[in-house]
Amino acid sequence: MRTTRKARTARTARSSAVVALAALGALTLAGCGGAGEDGDGGAADATPGSESSATVELPRLDGQKIEVAAVWTGPEQENFTKVLDEFEKRTGATVTFVPAQDPIVNFLGTKIAGGSPPDVAMLPQVGAVKQAVDQKWAKPLGPEAKAELAKNYAKGWQDLGSVDGTPYGVYFKAANKSLVWYNNAVFENAGASVPKTWKDFLKTAETISASGVTPVSVGGADGWTLTDWFENVYLSQAGPEKYDQLARHEIKWTDPSVAQALKTLGELFGKPELIAGGANGALQTEFPKSVTQTFTGGDQPKGAMVFEGDFVTVNIAQTDAKIGTDAKVFPFPAVGERAPVVTGGDAAVALKDTKGAQALLTFLASPDAARIWAGSGGFVSPNKSLDVAAYPNDVQRDIAKALIAAGDDFRFDMSDQMPQSFGGTPGKGEWKALQDFLKNPEDVAGTQARLEADAAKAYKN
Numbered sequence: 001m002r003t004t005r006k007a008r009t010a011r012t013a014r015s016s017a018v019v020a021l022a023a024l025g026a027l028t029l030a031g032c033g034g035a036g037e038d039g040d041g042g043a044a045d046a047t048p049g050s051e052s053s054a055t056v057e058l059p060r061l062d063g064q065k066i067e068v069a070a071v072w073t074g075p076e077q078e079n080f081t082k083v084l085d086e087f088e089k090r091t092g093a094t095v096t097f098v099p100a101q102d103p104i105v106n107f108l109g110t111k112i113a114g115g116s117p118p119d120v121a122m123l124p125q126v127g128a129v130k131q132a133v134d135q136k137w138a139k140p141l142g143p144e145a146k147a148e149l150a151k152n153y154a155k156g157w158q159d160l161g162s163v164d165g166t167p168y169g170v171y172f173k174a175a176n177k178s179l180v181w182y183n184n185a186v187f188e189n190a191g192a193s194v195p196k197t198w199k200d201f202l203k204t205a206e207t208i209s210a211s212g213v214t215p216v217s218v219g220g221a222d223g224w225t226l227t228d229w230f231e232n233v234y235l236s237q238a239g240p241e242k243y244d245q246l247a248r249h250e251i252k253w254t255d256p257s258v259a260q261a262l263k264t265l266g267e268l269f270g271k272p273e274l275i276a277g278g279a280n281g282a283l284q285t286e287f288p289k290s291v292t293q294t295f296t297g298g299d300q301p302k303g304a305m306v307f308e309g310d311f312v313t314v315n316i317a318q319t320d321a322k323i324g325t326d327a328k329v330f331p332f333p334a335v336g337e338r339a340p341v342v343t344g345g346d347a348a349v350a351l352k353d354t355k356g357a358q359a360l361l362t363f364l365a366s367p368d369a370a371r372i373w374a375g376s377g378g379f380v381s382p383n384k385s386l387d388v389a390a391y392p393n394d395v396q397r398d399i400a401k402a403l404i405a406a407g408d409d410f411r412f413d414m415s416d417q418m419p420q421s422f423g424g425t426p427g428k429g430e431w432k433a434l435q436d437f438l439k440n441p442e443d444v445a446g447t448q449a450r451l452e453a454d455a456a457k458a459y460k461n
Helices: 010-029 074-091 104-113 126-134 143-152 155-160 184-190 198-210 223-238 240-247 256-269 278-283 287-292 312-316 355-364 367-374 394-405 429-439 444-459
Strands: 065-070 094-099 120-123 169-176 179-183 305-307 327-331 342-350
Touching (some): 065 104, 065 355, 074 312, 074 367, 104 120, 104 126, 120 126, 120 169, 120 355, 126 342, 143 355, 155 342, 169 367, 179 184, 184 198, 223 287, 223 305, 223 429, 256 429, 256 444, 278 429, 287 312, 342 355, 355 367, 429 444
Parallel strands (some): 065 094, 065 120
Antiparallel strands (some): 120 342, 179 305, 179 327
8 A cells, every 4th residue: 555655765865864863862861851741721832721822723513522533542542532631622522532443444444334433533554544545434634624734744744644645634643663762770780882783783782681681672462563673674774765665565575675684683583582581472572561671670671672662651651760861762773874764653534524523633733732742751743833842851852853853854664554454464464474583583585475475465466
């Protein structure tokens, strides 16, 4: 499944990596700032409760009921509910959060077939937005939502939510998925340094292992984490043009560039002593646990480092570790010439063409909505009008600055651009193939063959 974005040149992608990494370079030294507070009225900015702080005008929707479906649970659901609560206060509507199963497209299909679709759905894949449009489920953005989107978002993010030039989605929540978080006490005890290259990353892992702590925590039970590992290695090693081609299945998964990336990953996955619990343990570890076990146990955690996006902060907050002191972060190491910059995101799409659905999309496209979640942490917005002071600490402010500074020049999560049957379904396609690869990293050719067979079915070519 393709987006409408045009492929960019290697030059522009590399320039974005330089800009983003310049902002991220300070992360290993950043400490915590004061925690932001959520507003209790108005637009919820630095002066909560003040209607004058609102940047977008919303209609009165007294008596209207709106359902919003998303796969978010736990802290993410709680924080999104705060955003919906603010919308209720400002419009008089009643908004209900509908917990959705993953993959959400299948969940929505069942709801629509039963005649009870939610008004708005949060879609976590570019491919899911395209699929919703192809199925004639999604409704185009109305004039107010389009105006808010054009005012607050770089063209690249606008294009990601569009199909054939028509805007459907508002990317409310984004993610920088090229980060490695580490237990600072373990690094200090081991005398380990922050790596900048893949070769140095492996050396750092060996140093930490020699100190008596397993270096890397991997949430292999969730196949999407493994696609993120692959994508960062592949983007840095093969380059942005190949990345775009593979995302669109213009080159096959049997391409030598894929073999090279898998062999590189195998340098880590092939050494079970470097992975918490070994391959079998990793395959039984879900993403949240892969984070919490890295920051639980003081200087003797089950793993010293965990790779994933800025949203890791939500899970770190469930431990006693403090971001910026106990828990620090560095950019994913460069495998090739440049370090990778991979992003992800969740787009709000209207499934009913109602005044309430369109008003909610307008609100979600504004800095007013983004400001509320930003203050709670575990969130980065692609909304360039959001003041970075809304974020609760310097680490998240720097991550947000890097995302905005990249402008149009970034690469979106590859698996999220693919047909969901291949790139976004638990136990199938790329998720399953990479889980099998984690278990048997010597089987590069077999992994490639399975990936290509599943991709060909999904892309129908």
